[in-house]
Amino acid sequence: MKKAELRLTGSGGQGVILATIILAEAAFFDKKKVVQSQSYGPEARGGMCKAEVVIDDNPITYTKVATPNFLLALTQASFNKFHETVTDDAVVMVDHTVQVPEEYRKSHNVVMIPILETASVVIGNPMSANIVAVGAINEALGLCTVESLEKSVTGRIPKGTEELNIRALHAGMALVKASVGH
Amino acid sequence: MxxxxxxxxxxxxxxxxxxxxxxxxxxxxxxxxxxxxxxxxxxxxxxxxxxxxxxxxxxxxxxxxxxxxxxxxxxxxxxxxxxxxxxxxxxxxxxxxxxxxxxxxxxxxxxxxxxxxxxxxxxxxxxxxxxxxxxxxxxxxxxxxxxxxxxxxxxxxxxxxxxxxxxxxxxxxxxxxxxxxxxxxxxxxxxxxKIVNRDNNMVDGKPYACAKGEYVPHQPPFGTGTRYNITGLYSNEYGFPTNDNDIANAKATRLMEKIEKNLDDILDYEEENLDDATVAIVCYGGTTRAVMEAVAQLRNQGVKAGMFRPVTVWPFPEQRLKEIAKKVKTVLVVEHNYGQLVEEVEKVVKGAAKVEFLGKWDGTTITPAQIINKVKEVSKNAK
Amino acid sequence: MPSKLVEKTFRMENLPHIWCPGCGHGILMRDVAQAIENCNLDPEKVVIVSGIGCSSRAAGYMNFNTLHTAHGRAIAFATGIKMANPELTVIVITGDGDCTAIGGNHLIHACRRNIDITVVVFNNNIYGMTGGQYSPTTPTGEKGTTAPYGNIDNVFDITGLAQAAGATYTARGTAYHATQTIKLIENGIKNKGFSLIEGVSVCPTYYGRKNKKGSVVKMMNWQKDNAIDVKKAANMDEKELKGKLIIGEFYNNPSTTGEYTERYDEIIKKLGGDK
Structure with missing residues (x-):
């Protein structure tokens, strides 16, 4: 596979760090080399949050992502801050509430899907948005086996929420399948 | 677990x-x-x-x-x-x-x-x-x-x-x-x-005595049958405080020597691509991975860069760096501060090679691209 | 000739001690040794921890496992010792400055945990080792080299502070009242929890001289004449107690929540970590 350098961004509390951990762990289960990292401010909730994961077949030297070939932006603020720094062929995934300039859409591979709405309306819990995103990202990039993803999700989320989160994962996959189908 | x-x-x-x-x-x-x-x-x-x-x-x-x-x-x-x-x-x-x-x-x-x-x-x-x-x-x-x-x-x-x-x-x-x-x-x-456990067999029955040619005492744990004193004052072989300058000197010197005389055992460092290098990049801890990537890319571009990473930052692997400095033109120190270990490197290199510095102190990290640019810049200076 | 107690519980080769003639610390140190003896403890299983200051030199003279630590930190070191090996009897010898100024935070938190450590504070109302600066127990109005115009600080009531913070045994003795003080320390060691015994000392060299307290004999006589047992004090009013020194056992109430190392051992057992 091509070295994947993912940057996931959003608002603190949306669980983008956990999303990168799950992606990294699932890829690790699939015997890939992975590095996951994050940066955040002092706020536990509401601040800008950025988390990254590098996935490769070969040992990874530099642990951070300089120019990502995948960007997730769950909020307008995070899109505004991070959308310029991506590779030319990057997949840019945004929640459908985010305003993306027409020009940017033409020059970039933008996947616009209702992640937050799917979590709150379809799954019934806005807290599951990060897991919806994980499903969507994996469907778009084909990083890990679904089996490994499910294993990582169930190991990392609170006990008793397994069923809900597995549904969220598959709902995320379906969002991308549907959008690619268009 | x-x-x-x-x-x-x-x-x-x-x-x-x-x-x-x-x-x-x-x-x-x-x-x-x-x-x-x-x-x-x-x-x-x-x-x-x-x-x-x-x-x-x-x-x-x-x-x-x-x-x-x-x-x-x-x-x-x-x-x-x-x-x-x-x-x-x-x-x-x-x-x-x-x-x-x-x-x-x-x-x-x-x-x-x-x-x-x-x-x-x-x-x-x-x-x-x-x-x-x-x-x-x-x-x-x-x-x-x-x-x-x-x-x-x-x-x-x-x-x-x-x-x-x-x-x-x-x-x-x-x-x-x-x-x-x-x-x-x-x-x-x-x-x-391999796991090491402390040796508690006292030398000459004295808690702070060392065997001849050794620098580490074998004082046993409290509660195991030897009652002695431990103090932050300079003390004799029983651990009792003293103002005797000769005893203080012997202990102070031994404390330093137990590291200095055991460097072969303690020192650890990692090297990459130094054999034919003209630029040796010194890094440690969190800058290492960016340097590894930079060295790989520089080598692809035909630039003879190598990496020297002290694993034991202290004691500093002086002797090895001295040897490296003799063979390269430039020693570039990459660290996330305003320039700290670079001063130790300068002290060790002592003019055997040009010492350059790339640092960052704003809370962001040094990227491979920045290192590559710096190496190219300092290589030009060295010509 | 030294007494049998001194021969048995002190490191004869390290005596005489460094304290000034007339200092109350020697008596208090002997009280601690006698209390240990009265408890029939195996000296191999007794650890004495001290900090820095005049009081803290005591550890080096006593023939037990002795740890002379950093200024203010004796109780924190002792916490690690007791946690790591609860079968040891851990006694801290400290001073008023060491225990309640620089080490005050460790004191109140060890009280709060009710960890089985016995703290004996040699309170001489002054920083002696550094030459007579005022401490948290120098009475307001009195002098130290750093309170040349009279001390304007209010004083700490050490036993009251310990009790309020959660100590399960508190008491006060004096250098003069050796027999009573030995018993108080003995009871403190026997308490399965945090115990604090304040031993009011005398410092003729700095505190006494600076405040014109007269000879050592006069200072000791003051303790004799002004100490009131806590039981007797209960029937006296504020006016009668003014200027008096209340001594005796103030609080002896094994905690309902249990001792700290025992509570931690319960966690280990629950997790199967003891197997």
Whole structure:
């Protein structure tokens, strides 16, 4: 596979760090080399949050992502801050509430899907948005086996929420399948 | 318990390494970005019959850890910059009283509260000279999650063997990133990381006496049948305080010599592509991985760059760097501070090569591209 | 000839001690040794931890496992010792400055945990080792080298502070009342929890001279004439108690929540960590 350098961004509390951990762990289960990292401010909730994961077949030297070939932006603020720094062929995934300039859409591979709405309306819990995103990202990039993803999700989320989160994962996959189908 | 293969943070790997090394006591105070080490120790220690205590402050954190070590229990405390400053007096205590203890400093941006969640390597000189007075110190800087697991074990081994505080000099980058690692069990550890336990057979029946040609005393743990005194004052071979300058001189010199005379055993460093290099890039801890990437890319572009990474930052691998400096044109030091280890490098290189510096102190990290540009720039200067 | 107690419990080769003639610390140190003896403890299993200051030199003279630590930190070191090996009897010898100024935070938190440590504070109302600066127990209005115009600080009530913070045994004795003080320390050691015994000392060299307290004999006589047992004091009013020194056992109430190391051992057992 091509070295994947993912940057996931959003608002603190949306669980983008956990999303990168799950992606990294699932890829690790699939015997890939992975590095996951994050940066955040002092706020536990509401601040800008950025988390990254590098996935490769070969040992990874530099642990951070300089120019990502995948960007997730769950909020307008995070899109505004991070959308310029991506590779030319990057997949840019945004929640459908985010305003993306027409020009940017033409020059970039933008996947616009209702992640937050799917979590709150379809799954019934806005807290599951990060897991919806994980499903969507994996469907778009084909990083890990679904089996490994499910294993990582169930190991990392609170006990008793397994069923809900597995549904969220598959709902995320379906969002991308549907959008690619268009 | 963690699986043998697991995706762990550097901080979590530190806890697992410590448990494998035999840590059975942890005391500390919460501080970002080291908190996961306290949290992990609180979870893991009672599972293996060990103890965790959250102390009232940073000073209490190291004091209790030294206390536990006095009764023979391998112990550790962890902190970050502000707490590292507070612990300094007792690092000196452990050094003069010759009590093994592992002190983890997950460096963050400073001074003072600085940028608490941002990476830095601003404590590298504090690790060497933070406590007052001449004193021995060993400080090891890991560069990956797997390395953190192994180097934590090595810290305990060196602390036990040399009866001195050993600092695991981590940074926010390594502490907070996650990588897949193998938690190699004790019985399968590579030779260089085999578990060391302190030798408690006293020399001549005196707790602080050393065998001829050796520099480490064998004082037994409290409660095991030898009643003696431990103090932070200069003291005689029974541990009793003295104002005798000859005794003080002998002890002060021995404390330094126990490191200096055992460099072959203590020193560790990593080299890459140095054989034909014209530029040697010196890095440690959190800058290492960016340098590795830069060296790989530079080599692809035909630039003869190599990497020299002190694993033991203190004692500094002087002799090896001297040899390297003779063969290259430029030594470039890359570190996340305003220029600290570079001064040690200058002292060692002494004009044998041009010493250049690339640093960052704004809480962001140095990228491979910045290193590549700097190498190209300094290569031009060297011509 | 030294007494049998001194021969048995002190490091004869390290005596005489460094304290000034007339200092109350020697008496208090002997009280601690006698209390240990009265408890029939195996000296191999007794650890004495001290900090820095005049009081803290006591550890080096006593023939037990002795740890002379950093200024203010004795109780924190002792916490690690007790946690790591609860079968040891851990006694801290400290001073008023060591224990309640620089080490005050460790004191109150060890009280709060009710960890089985016995702290004996040699209170001489002054920083003696550094030459007579005022301490948290120098009476308001009196002088020290750093309170040349009279001390304007209010004083700490050490036993009251310990009790409020959660100590399960508190008491006060004096250098003069050796027999009573030995018993108080003995009871403190026997308490399965945090115990604090304040031993009011005398410092003729600094505190006494600076405040014109007269000879050592006069200072000791003051303790004799002004100490009131806590039981007797209960029937006296504020006016009668003014200027008096209340001594005796103030609080002896094994905690309902249990001792700290025992509570931690319960966690270990629950997790199967003891196997």
């Amino acid at each position: 963690a699986d043998r293969f697991a995706l762990l943070q550097g901080n979590e790997a530190c806890v697992e390494g410590a448990i494998t090394a035999g840590m059975r006591f942890y005391s500390g105070y919460p501080i970002t970005p080291s908190t996961e080490i306290a949290e992990g120790s609180a979870v893991r220690l009672p599972q293996v019959g060990g103890k965790f205590v959250q102390m009232e402050d940073e000073i209490g954190g190291i004091a209790a850890a030294i206390g536990a070590s006095v009764v023979g229990v391998k112990s550790m405390t962890a902190t970050s910059g502000p707490g590292f400053s507070l612990k300094q007096e007792n690092i000196g205590y452990a050094a003069i009283a010759e009590i093994p203890v592992v002190v983890v400093d997950v460096q963050r941006s400073g001074p003072s509260t600085g940028l608490p969640t941002s990476p830095s390597q601003g404590d590298v000189m504090q690790a060497r000279w933070g406590t007052h007075g001449d004193h021995p110190v060993i400080a090891i800087s890991p560069c990956s999650v797997q390395d953190t697991y192994y180097q934590t074990i090595r810290c305990f081994n060196l602390a036990e063997k040399y009866r001195t505080p050993v600092i695991l000099l981590m940074d926010e980058i390594v502490g907070h990133m996650r990588e897949g690692i193998e938690l190699v069990p004790e019985e399968e550890l590579p030779e260089e990381f």
